Amino acid sequence: xxxxxxxxxxxxxxxxxxxxxxxxxxxxxxxxxxxxxxxxxxxxxxxxxxxxxxxxxxxxxxxxxxxxxxxxxxxxxxxxxxxxxxxxxxxxxxxxxxxxxxxxxxxxxxxxxxxxxxxxxxxxxxxxxxxxxxxxxxxxxxxxxxxxxxxxxxxxxxxxxxxxxxxxxxxxxxxxxxxxxxxxxxxxxxxxxxxxxxxxxxxxxxxxxxxxxxxxxxxxxxxxxxxxxxxxxxxxxxxxxxxxxxxxxxxxxxxxxxxxxxxxxxxxxxxxxxxxxxxxxxxxxxxxxxxxxxxxxxxxxxxxxxxxxxxxxxxxxxxxxxxxxxxxxxxxxxxxxxxxxxxx
Amino acid sequence: xxxxxxxxxxxxxxxxxxxxxxxxxxxxxxxxxxxxxxxxxxxxxxxxxxxxxxxxxxxxxxxxxxxxxxxxxxxxxxxxxxxxxxxxxxxxxxxxxxxxxxxxxxxxxxxxxxxxxxxxxxxxxxxxxxxxxxxxxxxxxxxxxxxxxxxxxxxxxxxxxxxxxxxxxxxxxxxxxxxxxxxxxxxxxxxxxxxxxxxxxxxxxxxxxxxxxxxxxxxxxxxxxxxxxxxxxxxxxxxxxxxxxxxxxxxxxxxxxxxxxxxxxxxxxxxxxxxxxxxxxxxxxxxxxxxxxxxxxxxxxxxxxxxxxxxxxxxxxxxxxxxxxxxxxxxxxxxxxxxxxxxx
DNA sequence: GACGTTTTTGGGAACGTTTGCACACTTTTT
DNA sequence: AAAAAGTGTGCAAACGTTCCCAAAAACGTC
Numbered sequence: 001x002x003x004x005x006x007x008x009x010x011x012x013x014x015x016x017x018x019x020x021x022x023x024x025x026x027x028x029x030x031x032x033x034x035x036x037x038x039x040x041x042x043x044x045x046x047x048x049x050x051x052x053x054x055x056x057x058x059x060x061x062x063x064x065x066x067x068x069x070x071x072x073x074x075x076x077x078x079x080x081x082x083x084x085x086x087x088x089x090x091x092x093x094x095x096x097x098x099x100x101x102x103x104x105x106x107x108x109x110x111x112x113x114x115x116x117x118x119x120x121x122x123x124x125x126x127x128x129x130x131x132x133x134x135x136x137x138x139x140x141x142x143x144x145x146x147x148x149x150x151x152x153x154x155x156x157x158x159x160x161x162x163x164x165x166x167x168x169x170x171x172x173x174x175x176x177x178x179x180x181x182x183x184x185x186x187x188x189x190x191x192x193x194x195x196x197x198x199x200x201x202x203x204x205x206x207x208x209x210x211x212x213x214x215x216x217x218x219x220x221x222x223x224x225x226x227x228x229x230x231x232x233x234x235x236x237x238x239x240x241x242x243x244x245x246x247x248x249x250x251x252x253x254x255x256x257x258x259x260x261x262x263x264x265x266x267x268x269x270x271x272x273x274x275x276x277x278x279x280x281x282x283x284x285x286x287x288x289x290x291x292x293x294x295x296x297x298x299x300x301x302x303x304x305x306x307x308x309x310x311x312x313x314x315x316x317x318x319x320x321x322x323x324x325x326x327x328x329x330x331x332x333x334x335x336x337x338x339x340x341x342x343x344x
Numbered sequence: 345x346x347x348x349x350x351x352x353x354x355x356x357x358x359x360x361x362x363x364x365x366x367x368x369x370x371x372x373x374x375x376x377x378x379x380x381x382x383x384x385x386x387x388x389x390x391x392x393x394x395x396x397x398x399x400x401x402x403x404x405x406x407x408x409x410x411x412x413x414x415x416x417x418x419x420x421x422x423x424x425x426x427x428x429x430x431x432x433x434x435x436x437x438x439x440x441x442x443x444x445x446x447x448x449x450x451x452x453x454x455x456x457x458x459x460x461x462x463x464x465x466x467x468x469x470x471x472x473x474x475x476x477x478x479x480x481x482x483x484x485x486x487x488x489x490x491x492x493x494x495x496x497x498x499x500x501x502x503x504x505x506x507x508x509x510x511x512x513x514x515x516x517x518x519x520x521x522x523x524x525x526x527x528x529x530x531x532x533x534x535x536x537x538x539x540x541x542x543x544x545x546x547x548x549x550x551x552x553x554x555x556x557x558x559x560x561x562x563x564x565x566x567x568x569x570x571x572x573x574x575x576x577x578x579x580x581x582x583x584x585x586x587x588x589x590x591x592x593x594x595x596x597x598x599x600x601x602x603x604x605x606x607x608x609x610x611x612x613x614x615x616x617x618x619x620x621x622x623x624x625x626x627x628x629x630x631x632x633x634x635x636x637x638x639x640x641x642x643x644x645x646x647x648x649x650x651x652x653x654x655x656x657x658x659x660x661x662x663x664x665x666x667x668x669x670x671x672x673x674x675x676x677x678x679x680x681x682x683x684x685x686x687x688x
Numbered sequence: 689g690a691c692g693t694t695t696t697t698g699g700g701a702a703c704g705t706t707t708g709c710a711c712a713c714t715t716t717t718t
Numbered sequence: 719a720a721a722a723a724g725t726g727t728g729c730a731a732a733c734g735t736t737c738c739c740a741a742a743a744a745c746g747t748c
Contacts, residue, residue, distance in 0.1 A: 005487075007703095007704055007705085008704065008705065008706095009704075009705095017727080017728085018727070018728045018729075019704085019705080019706090019728090020706080020707075020727075020728060020729080020730090021726085021727055021728070023704095023705070023706060023707085024706090024707090024727090027706085031725075031726065031727080032726070032727085033725080033726060033727090036726080036727085050461040051461075051704085051705075052402075052463065052703090052704050052705070053461065053462055053463065054398055054401045054402045054407065054463055054703090054704080054705090055402055055703070055704030055705040055706090055733090056704080056705055056706080057398045057705090057733090058396075058398045058399055058402050058703090058704080058705075058732095058733050058734065058735090059704080059705045059706050059707090059732075059733050060705085060706075060733085061733070063398060072423075073417050073423050073426060073427075074420065074423035074424065074427070076418060079416075079417050079418035079423065080418060082417060083417075083418070083444070086444070090458075095441060095458070095462060096441075096442075097439060097440075097441060098440075098442055100427070100430070114434075114439070117394040117395075117397065118397055118439060119396065119397065119398055143349075257628055257631065260631055261628070261630060261631060264630065264631070265630075282628070284601055284605070284626070284628065284632075286605060286608065286609075287601065287604055287605060287608070287631070287632045287633060288628075288631045288632070288633070289631060289632070289633030351733095351734055351735085352734065352735070352736095353734075353735095361697080361698085362697065362698040362699075363698090363699095363734090363735080363736095364697075364698060364699080364700090364736080364737075365696085365697055365698070367734095367735070367736060367737085368697090368736090368737090371736090375695075375696065375697080376696070376697085377695080377696060377697090380696080380697085395734085395735075396733090396734050396735070398733090398734080398735090399703090399733070399734030399735040399736090400734080400735055400736080401703095401735090402702095402703050402704070402705090402733090402734080402735070403702075403703050403734080403735045403736050403737090404703085404735085404736075405703070
C-alpha cells in the first residue's frame, strides 16, 4: 500500500513534451520559453506535482539532509541548539536527522556511520563525553564528508568549530561565587576528554587566582558519564562534601541539575547552605530550590552559526582551506533571592 | 567535493560477475551458490561496501524513514516519547525525522507536507493545540500514508492511536488535591481543540463529583497556545486568582511549569499557598519550589507502542481494517514535603 | 546420447530525476 | 544568398539499486 504521485513523465506525456523540457521548465531554466514554462507550471500545480527528492538525490548525489549528533535531546542546551540548527537548515532547503549518543562513544560511532551511510551531506556534532578516539571522524572527513563541531570540539581537527566562551563563562560564575563571599569553591565537571571541561576548568582556576584563592585539586570532581547515572553524581557529591565547600561551580547542564538533585537527596540539611553556580540552559531555573546562579550559553545562536558554516562547506565549489572557530559569549544569570530561597 | 564509495557495479566488475548476482549474493538469496556468496561478501567487506540507501529507496519506493511531529522537542514529555520511538525504529531499520510545530497549525501542515514530499514511509503525530482542521491529514492518509496518532489524537479518524489514560490521571490528581483538604480547585488547561483537554477535564469533573464539590466553569481556564507565550499564562493566572483557589490542577507539561513560573512572578506571596497538581514528565520536579504533585505519562512506552503500530501498518501486506487505541496508565507522584517546601 | 530438471548466472529494464548533446527552426549578420 | 548565431526542444545516458526473464551450466534419467 504505497501512494502514487504524479511524476515528470506523467506531466510530459499529458502535455506532449519531453521529460527534459518539463524538468527544465520546473527548474526555471533560461532555455525554456516563457510560454512552455507557464504551461508546465500550471499543469504541475493542477496535479499537485512534488518532485521526488529521492530520485533527485540519486541523480545529484546529495541528499539535502544534514546529520546532528548530540548526547541527548532531552537536554535544554541541546534542544535549543537543535532549534537553531533547524531554523537555518529548513530555510536553506535541508532537513535534519537527529541522533543521540547518550554519552556513549560506541553509540556515537554507530550513529555517525549510520548517518554517513544514509548519505547525509554534512554533519554537525558535539562529541560524547566518552569519546577520545575520533579517527573514524577523520576518515569520513578525509573522504569528503563536511563536518562542523559545536560545543564539544576536538583539538586538532582542521574544520569549522563553534563554541561558547567557556573560559569567560566559568570565570564569571566562579567570580560571582567569590564576590558573594564564598572561599571554598568546589568544581564539579564533565569528563576530562571534553574540550569544554578543560576550558571551563581554566576559567575556574583563573578566577580563583585573581582573588588569591589557592586552587585545590581535591575540590575538582570529574564525572566520566556526564551525569547520565545518578549514582555517579551522588558519589561525586559524597566525595566533595568532606571538604566543606561553601560554593560549587558546575560545568554542564545535566550535571548542574543532577548535582542539586543529588545534594537534596543525600544531604538535604546542607543543600541550601551551599551556593551553586553552574552552566545550564534550563528555562526553569527560576523554579529551582535551592536556587542557583546560571551560565547560559547562546544555544540557539550556536546552532545557527554552526549550520551556516556547515552549509557553506557543503555548497563550496572549491576546497576550503581556511577554517574558523567561532566563540560566542555566555550570559551570567544571577540567583534571585525569592521567597523560596531564604537559605533556610 | 563529494565522497565516492564503491558500488555494486564495482564489485561486479572486480569479481567478473554481473550486478544482479552481486545484489543477490549480498541479500543472501537462495539462488546464489554458497561459494559465490562467500566471494562477494568477502570482497564487499574488504572494500567496506555500503549499499546506497537512496538508490534502494528509489527502486523500492520507500525510504525506511518515519516522520515525527510534536509541538516541541524541548519538552520533557515529547523528548521522552521520541526516545521511545527511536528505540524501536532503529532496531527495525528505520530512521526518524523530527519536526516541531511550536503549537502552530500552519507550521504543522507545512511540516507534514514537507515530510510527505520527502517520502517518509509513515507518520507519528501529536496534533498542535491550534489544530482543528485535519483534512490535509485525511488526504494523505487516503493516498496511502500510514499515520499513527499519539497523545493528542483526533476523534473520528480510523487508524491506530496511543494515548495515556487521561481521565484517570486527571481524576487521581484532582482527588489527591481534594484529599489533602482543598476545596476550591481550579483547572488550567490547554486548548479545547485537543483530545487530552477534553479527557482531562472529564477526569477533573468526575473527581469533584465524587466528593460532592460543585463544578464551577469559571475555575477552568483554557490556554489556546498551550502556554507557548508567557503572557497567555500570566493572564490565565490573573483571571483565576480572584476566585481564591486553594488548589490548581494543570493539564499539561508546559502549562504546569509555566503556571508555577507565572504564579511566582506575578504573585510570589501566594505561590506557596496554593497546592498544585499537574501533568508533567519533567525529571526535575523534585527541585521545584513550590513543589507539586505530578502526573507522569508513560512517555517512552507511548513512543514505543506507537512506533510498533506504525511499522506494522507500513509493513502490512494487506489493507488494515481493524484499528486499536492503546491506553497507557499514568503515574501519580505525590509532592514531598522537604525543606524547600514548607509553604512558608 | 538425447532429453528433462535443477541450479546458478547474466541481461536489461525500471524507479524519477538531471543534463550534455544534437537537432530543428528562426533570426541576424556578412 | 549563404553563413553564423540564437532559441527552444528532444534523445538518451546516468545515478545505484532490484528483480523479471532468459540463458547457461550441471546433473540425472531413460
